[in-house]
Amino acid sequence: MKNRILAALTLGLLLSACGQSREEELKEQHSKGAELVEDKAAMAKGLGDALQKDGKDAARSITQGVGGVMKGMAQGVDFVEADFKIQLSESAKSKQLKAERAVLQEKNADGQKGLKVYVLSEQAFNGKLQLRALDEKGNELGRSQKVEQTLAADDANYVDFRFDAATPLSRVAQFVIYSTQ
Structure with a gap:
């Protein structure tokens, strides 16, 4: 029985020695978080650049479409x-x-x-x-x-x-x- 307990403790120590330390895990998570933020920031920057370039045309098109819908609704309400x-x-x-x-x-x-x-x-x-x-x-x-x-x-x-x-x-x-x- 003592041998089994001793073997389990030895196995546990070996596994913990092979794994990452808490500090290494935090660094890895930090690195993943930084990559995620960089990706999202790059996407937001691209969106901003596209809006600056084509935003006026897109807004005009949307406004014309909404205007057409509102005009149709107003006519529909009248009759x-x-x-x-x-x-x-x-x-x-x-x-x-x-x-x-x-x-x-x-x-x-x-x-x-x-x-x-x-x-x-x-x-x-x-x-x-x-x-x-x-x-x-x-x-x-x-x-x-x-x-x-x-x-x-x-x-x-x-x-x-x-x-x-x-x-x-x-x-x-x-x-x-x-x-x-």
Whole structure:
């Protein structure tokens, strides 16, 4: 048993004598760290040199691209196809009008919100139309201004209905078109 312990101690001493000292390990780690920093510094310097050389052109290109995206987004916000229910009152049905789709519009110069509705007529129509906004319980949230409209028989047109800026269009569950004289 003593021989085994003595052999294990001798083996341990030999292994530690063959390995690096703590000081040598620290020097090696320091050397690796210095190389890593030199590599990263060289990469940063190269990046800086490239930006100085081509940076203005790259920035101009990026700015033009972002400008194009923003312009497209602004146009998209102005004309968002709305998924609203558009009903017809009895007065509009009696004039043989139909409504198929709507396009939500941002506020105009007077701060009025709008909805353009594609209105079709089977027979000639000349009169005023009004769009009323209702919530999910059928309560009225607002009325558009009355719009003078002339449609020939078998005709169609987008009609621009404008609401007061205070009308909460985000709460609207359905719109109803009325024919008023």
